[in-house]
Amino acid sequence: MSYTASVDKTVCISAGLCVAEAPEAFVFDDDEIAEAVEGHPGLSDEALVELARSCPSGAIRVLDADGNEIELT
Amino acid sequence: MTGTEQTVVLTTFADAKDAYRAKDLRQALYDEGEIVMADVLVNLHGEEHRARRRVENRLFRRETFDHYERDLFPGVIETTVAPYLAAGKVDLVHLGHELLLNLAALTAGIDRPEGTAAETERLYAYMMRFVEGATLAHSTQDKDAQRVVIGQALLDWDAEFLTPSIERRRALDPADRPRDVLTCLMEHADELGLTHEVLRREVAFFLLAAAHTSATAFVRSIDHILGWIAEHPEDAPKAAGDPLFVQRCVHETVRLNPSSPIGKRRALAPVRLRSGMEIPEGSSVIIDLMAVNRDPEVFGPDAAEFNPYRTPPPGVAPFGLSFAAGMHVCIGQDLAAGVVPGNDVDPDNHLFGLVTGAVRYMFTCGVRRDPDDPPVRDANTARPYWGRYPVLLGGDA
Numbered sequence: 430m431s432y433t434a435s436v437d438k439t440v441c442i443s444a445g446l447c448v449a450e451a452p453e454a455f456v457f458d459d460d461e462i463a464e465a466v467e468g469h470p471g472l473s474d475e476a477l478v479e480l481a482r483s484c485p486s487g488a489i490r491v492l493d494a495d496g497n498e499i500e501l502t
Numbered sequence: 503m504t505g506t507e508q509t510v511v512l513t514t515f516a517d518a519k520d521a522y523r524a525k526d527l528r529q530a531l532y533d534e535g536e537i538v539m540a541d542v543l544v545n546l547h548g549e550e551h552r553a554r555r556r557v558e559n560r561l562f563r564r565e566t567f568d569h570y571e572r573d574l575f576p577g578v579i580e581t582t583v584a585p586y587l588a589a590g591k592v593d594l595v596h597l598g599h600e601l602l603l604n605l606a607a608l609t610a611g612i613d614r615p616e617g618t619a620a621e622t623e624r625l626y627a628y629m630m631r632f633v634e635g636a637t638l639a640h641s642t643q644d645k646d647a648q649r650v651v652i653g654q655a656l657l658d659w660d661a662e663f664l665t666p667s668i669e670r671r672r673a674l675d676p677a678d679r680p681r682d683v684l685t686c687l688m689e690h691a692d693e694l695g696l697t698h699e700v701l702r703r704e705v706a707f708f709l710l711a712a713a714h715t716s717a718t719a720f721v722r723s724i725d726h727i728l729g730w731i732a733e734h735p736e737d738a739p740k741a742a743g744d745p746l747f748v749q750r751c752v753h754e755t756v757r758l759n760p761s762s763p764i765g766k767r768r769a770l771a772p773v774r775l776r777s778g779m780e781i782p783e784g785s786s787v788i789i790d791l792m793a794v795n796r797d798p799e800v801f802g803p804d805a806a807e808f809n810p811y812r813t814p815p816p817g818v819a820p821f822g823l824s825f826a827a828g829m830h831v832c833i834g835q836d837l838a839a840g841v842v843p844g845n846d847v848d849p850d851n852h853l854f855g856l857v858t859g860a861v862r863y864m865f866t867c868g869v870r871r872d873p874d875d876p877p878v879r880d881a882n883t884a885r886p887y888w889g890r891y892p893v894l895l896g897g898d899a
């Protein structure tokens with residue numbers, strides 16, 4: 430578990446795919462905007478990258494252990 | 503277009519996906535279509551778009567789709583097809599419009615108190631006017647005269663269909679209101695600052711966005727499957743018996759035939775794509791979906807062929823970018839085409855999408871081409887639409 434995820438709240442459109450696919454790793458805040466749970470529980474690094482790739486709005490960013498952004502396209 | 507305005511055409515999958523996700527590229531596909539499209543979701547940008555989309559996304563969730571796909575749609579499909587099945591034949595183009603409009607009306611929240619084919623015909627005529635309005639930029643007719651006719655159609659449709667639907671919902675206890683776009687907008691109208699005129703256009707847009715696109719995908723999917731099983735007779739039983747196979751066929755059909763052959767954006771600021779491509783401020787961006795979805799780098803050397811067994815690389819949907827990506831990614835994607843199945847898919851809990859459900863139902867009815875009446879292309883458009891597609895149903899296949 431070395432990768433970290435974050436959601437750009439100005440990009441998220443609340444499609445809810447991350448929350449539906451990985452409810453332990455992503456939750457909705459009070460405004461129904463997705464939020465990443467620290468350590469992305471229940472998701473491997475690979476699965477996290479896969480999920481971030483399929484986010485419809487491209488709001489999820491993934492950084493590796495050294496803080497480098499993972500290429501998602 | 504002014505002399506200094508530039509047009510950038512994107513033909514690779516990576517550039518297209520990047521462009522769809524770029525915050526400084528604004529929707530431009532419906533310029534001139536404001537009679538129907540002013541202030542509707544797909545034409546909003548930035549915070550205004552996000553606020554509306556977030557509200558509507560609460561409806562477009564898995565639970566709602568499950569409810570539509572399992573409880574609502576099967577009955578509508580059966581009832582709509584029944585008279586044609588009894589007659590033993592139908593024009594698929596006509597049936598596709600009737601069927602998918604009935605399903606779209608349920609989603610949009612347009613009640614059809616009579617529930618007759620004649621009522622659907624009237625709704626269909628209105629919807630085609632709205633399509634004409636949305637695509638006015640491409641019209642070769644007198645656009646001002648068209649605007650008058652389309653504006654009047656919106657008012658007539660409002661009086662005949664929309665206002666009675668609003669009144670029925672108002673009279674219901676909130677817990678008993680149907681889960682549809684109209685109820686959702688009515689309940690959030692104050693929060694979103696929606697006037698009745700904007701609500702009218704938004705519901706009209708949902709009707710056309712849902713019905714026209716999926717009716718076209720319905721006919722084309724059946725055409726592709728008939729072609730495929732003629733070449734691969736061993737797959738014939740799957741068309742009626744294996745919904746995952748049918749869903750793959752629908753995805754492949756939608757990849758090869760995006761509802762609009764292009765996406766269009768305008769650069770609000772200079773944008774640099776990851777490939778290094780520079781898009782100057784003020785320029786027009788054309789996303790050539792026909793090329794993008796046939797990009798051999800992504801879909802292989804046979805990218806232009808129909809192959810339901812194709813496996814795209816990770817991060818690429820089997821339907822390519824036919825539902826777009828980024829902020830305007832189709833809100834009805836899962837509703838129309840279902841969820842893309844993973845390796846561990848459980849068919850009992852899987853969402854197949856309304857096009858898959860409707861197409862598969864036709865194969866359970868023995869749909870096949872009529873040897874005495876071949877399909878014909880629509881002569882009124884340069885786009886590859888079917889004008890008539892006569893098929894036989896039931897009886898001996």
Ligand code: HEM
Nearest residue numbers: 543544711712715716719761824825826830832833834838
């Ligand atoms: C095969 C069927 C469909 C196809 C190919 C399709 C395609 C698309 C595409 C390409 C866009 C993006 C347009 C752009 O950004 O220029 C879009 C947006 C949209 N679609 Fe679909 N669509 C389909 C079915 C549906 C259905 C069933 C619904 C409604 C229930 C729907 C509602 C919408 C809406 C509301 C938007 C605007 C989203 C936004 O701007 O945030 N579509 N669709």
